[in-house]
Amino acid sequence: MFHALADANRRAVIERLTRGPATVSELAAQLGVTVAATVQHLQVLQDSELVRSEKVGRVRTCQIDPAGLRNAEAWLRRQRTAWEHRLDRLGAVLDDQKKEPGS
Amino acid sequence: MFHALADANRRAVIERLTRGPATVSELAAQLGVTVAATVQHLQVLQDSELVRSEKVGRVRTCQIDPAGLRNAEAWLRRQRTAWEHRLDRLGAVLDDQKKEPGS
DNA sequence: CTGAAACTTAAGTCGCTACTTGACTTTGTT
DNA sequence: AACAAAGTCAAGTAGCGACTTAAGTTTCAG
Numbered sequence: 001m002f003h004a005l006a007d008a009n010r011r012a013v014i015e016r017l018t019r020g021p022a023t024v025s026e027l028a029a030q031l032g033v034t035v036a037a038t039v040q041h042l043q044v045l046q047d048s049e050l051v052r053s054e055k056v057g058r059v060r061t062c063q064i065d066p067a068g069l070r071n072a073e074a075w076l077r078r079q080r081t082a083w084e085h086r087l088d089r090l091g092a093v094l095d096d097q098k099k100e101p102g103s
Numbered sequence: 104m105f106h107a108l109a110d111a112n113r114r115a116v117i118e119r120l121t122r123g124p125a126t127v128s129e130l131a132a133q134l135g136v137t138v139a140a141t142v143q144h145l146q147v148l149q150d151s152e153l154v155r156s157e158k159v160g161r162v163r164t165c166q167i168d169p170a171g172l173r174n175a176e177a178w179l180r181r182q183r184t185a186w187e188h189r190l191d192r193l194g195a196v197l198d199d200q201k202k203e204p205g206s
Numbered sequence: 207c208t209g210a211a212a213c214t215t216a217a218g219t220c221g222c223t224a225c226t227t228g229a230c231t232t233t234g235t236t
Numbered sequence: 237a238a239c240a241a242a243g244t245c246a247a248g249t250a251g252c253g254a255c256t257t258a259a260g261t262t263t264c265a266g
């Protein structure tokens with residue numbers, strides 16, 4: 001799932017879509033790659049629930065799906081807070097040792 | 104930088120380190136790969152400022168570096184809020200159209 | 207109906223990346 | 237001193253992943 005965000009072109013797609021929906025051709029033009037390559041990127045982004053798309057007529061319109069972004073954010077926050085809480089506990093232990101230096 | 108988080112073994116290292124520091128050998132044992140491979144992962148994690156490490160004697164001890172986590176979190180938050188603000192503006196436009204249906 | 211536009215799918219190429227093995231350096235133990 | 241432990245470095249290999257080209261498919265315009 002972070003794998004989807006690891007590619008610069010896919011991140012560019014995300015950034016583009018935060019400014020509004022876009023078609024496959026538009027995204028391809030902006031990235032400077034083939035339409036086929038863009039479709040493959042979109043497949044990855046959809047599998048990670050970072051992008052949704054809907055086809056009407058012959059044109060597929062893509063937009064952000066907040067679910068994936070929230071998941072990624074949640075994982076990072078979990079790691080960071082776990083680390084911070086550990087530091088808190090460590091600080092408490094050190095404080096105890098200061099107050100009561102006897103082993 | 105997201106590339107560092109894209110690998111499952113590297114994420115496992117992060118998760119392990121949130122529970123306290125560890126040596127290279129300990130991390131290698133937990134991952135089930137060679138020490139050499141683990142060193143390579145650590146190199147990537149350090150380049151992204153996700154992990155710091157210090158060598159004392161012949162043993163290197165690793166711990167979380169919050170800088171990278173914060174950067175990743177910030178990028179995700181930027182994208183998410185940009186998207187939410189866009190929805191807000193869109194909502195405002197639709198409200199205007201309701202009030203003033205004349206083209 | 208003909209043809210172009212927008213996308214889809216399949217196959218192939220090429221570079222990158224994770225991993226290993228093996229040789230080496232440094233540090234600690236007996 | 238001699239050996240073991242912990243890590244580092246350098247190649248080498250296997251597989252994945254991003255991209256392309258080429259051949260469909262579907263939809264819309266004239």
